[in-house]
Amino acid sequence: MGFQMSLLLHFMLLHIGTQGQDGPIVEVGVGSTVRGVEEYMPNSNKPVYNFMGIPFAAPPVGDLRFQPPQEIPLWTGELDGTDFGDICPNVIPLLPAMSENCLFLNVWTSSTSQNANMAVMVWMFGGAFQLGDGDIYEGTEFATLEDVVVVTFNYRVGVLGFLTMGDSNAPGNAGILDQRMALQWVQRHIRSFGGNPDAVTIFGESAGAMSVSFHLVSPMSRGLYLRAIGQSGVATTCGAICVHTTEVAVNRSFVIAESVGCPQSDSDGVTACLRNLDWEDIELHSFEYLPGPHLDGTFFTDWPLSTYSTGEFNRVDYLLGFNQDEGYIFMGDAEPTRENIATLIREYLAIIYPENLDAIFQACMDVYVDYDSMVTDEDYERAYSYFIGDKLFLGQIHDFARKHSVHATTFLYYFNHRPFWSEMPTWATASHAHEIPYVFGEPFTDDTTLEFSEAGGVLSRQMMTYWANFAKTGNPNGNGLPAWPQMNCSSTNYLELVPNPRTGERYEPERMRLWVDTIPALDTYRSGTYRGMPWACPS
DSSP, X not given: OHHHHHHHHHHHHHHTTOOOOSOOEEEEETTEEEEOEEEEOTTOOOEEEEEEEEEOSOOOOGGGTTSOOOOOOOOSEEEEOSSOOOBOOOSOTTSSSBOSOOOEEEEEESOOOTTOOEXXXXXXXXXXXXXXOGGGSOOHHHHHHHOOEEEEEOOOOHHXXXXXXXXXXXXXXXXXXXXXXXXXXXXXXXXXXXXXXEXXXXXXXXXXXXXXXXXXXXXXXXXXXXXXXXXXXXXXXXTTOOOBOHHHHHHHHHHHHHHTTOOOSSHHHHHHHHHTSOHHHHHXXXXXXXXXXXXXXXXXXXXXXXXXXXXOSOOOEEEEEEETBTTGGGSTTOOOOTTTHHHHHHHHHHHHOOSSHHHHHHHHHHHXXXXXXXXXXXXXXXXXXXXXXIIIIIHHHHHHHHHHHTTSOEEEEEXXXXXXXXXXXXTXXXXXXXXXXXXXXXXXXXXOSSOOOHHHHHHHHHHHHHHHHHHHHSOOOOTTOOOOOOOOTTTOEEEEESSSOEEEESSSHHHHHIIIIIHHHHOOSSTTTTSOOOOOOOO
């Protein structure tokens, strides 16, 4: 989480203090207009229009705390869209302007003509469902260079976004339902900003990519988007943030409530007590207890992996992938060596696999540790990073990609470019979240605090075009880019994203086979829930 926190703060500093000014006015509805800001990329005379702080749901305050988002009528008159709205309460005290009145979205577009009919890309931010906001991601470069409409938005995180009592007092999954409400607003109004509501692509990173896959499995989100992009995340890349049973989620909520001074033993008492507290007294406990999504029977009608295994998901075009060293920032304080690597792996597995641990541990040791060939501490650090990254991300992403490709067009990528500004060990290239600045075209802005190489700028431009092509047509290819093969279940073709992208087939097959085949067969604990059962490609 360390780098992602640093990147979030970097984006925050990049976009803090946006100033209002005279700018374009868009009519969103009868008697409802919004004034935005005209912006320009460096060395470009093409204007982009940015409309910020647009409310898409009622403020979730008072009795609406812990409730699903409520629709809000359009405002009357002119809305000042020249500055961002408040950020939803986070565990990061440095973030500016936080309040519970935070359900706002932002739009970047190169045309306000309702006939422009541009593809729309709706971004869902990451942050383990405990932190983050939509305002820190800048859409100017995307809108300028690729002629797409970019939308970002806030959703509730932490306790305020995911506490549940399993009843109408606090149904839970409020943060995910905020996302859905934003997508509904886009369907109703994005044409006013030059967007095509029938060509919406949802995309996100980490918990944002998990969210994308949640909308893929939920019948409640069907019809709200046409395509999906997931960067380093699917519904089961969960670590500590998994989709839990209602029982587990409610028990966690009682523990959270007691920790903030609400020891009541019933739902009515707990929620009444919590609604009387300041949000600061509640939200700062998010990282301590990590509240997250739960199987509510409405948004989630079944375990996401079960839905994927049966093919009963929303069968839309899907582009997804991972970074080379996803696990590096999740190693924590571990310092793997020849002497302790086995202990580290076993202790990690023991938390997740309480049954058949010996067999699962040995299977992992056979894949990741070779005492004969591994000589330096760096060898063991790399092995442990791969182990963590494969468990949390790569294995699950491969599994979802295989299952999706049986029913719908699927493209898989592998980001393997070492950022010029990286401070990781020399053996590592790209860790979690490293691809985000490249996707958003940050090498092409003068405001960045990061430093990019010329090759990094080339890669960023290629990635933006791949992403935009996919949003426009369902196929990332074109515009003279290196060919990106569509993947299928058995071959798992992928594109390696480096300054000169190249194709590959069956990424690290032994490592991936461990997580998509071997361990599901060995895991006898909660088999069929979020872990799923062994699954094979149809013949």
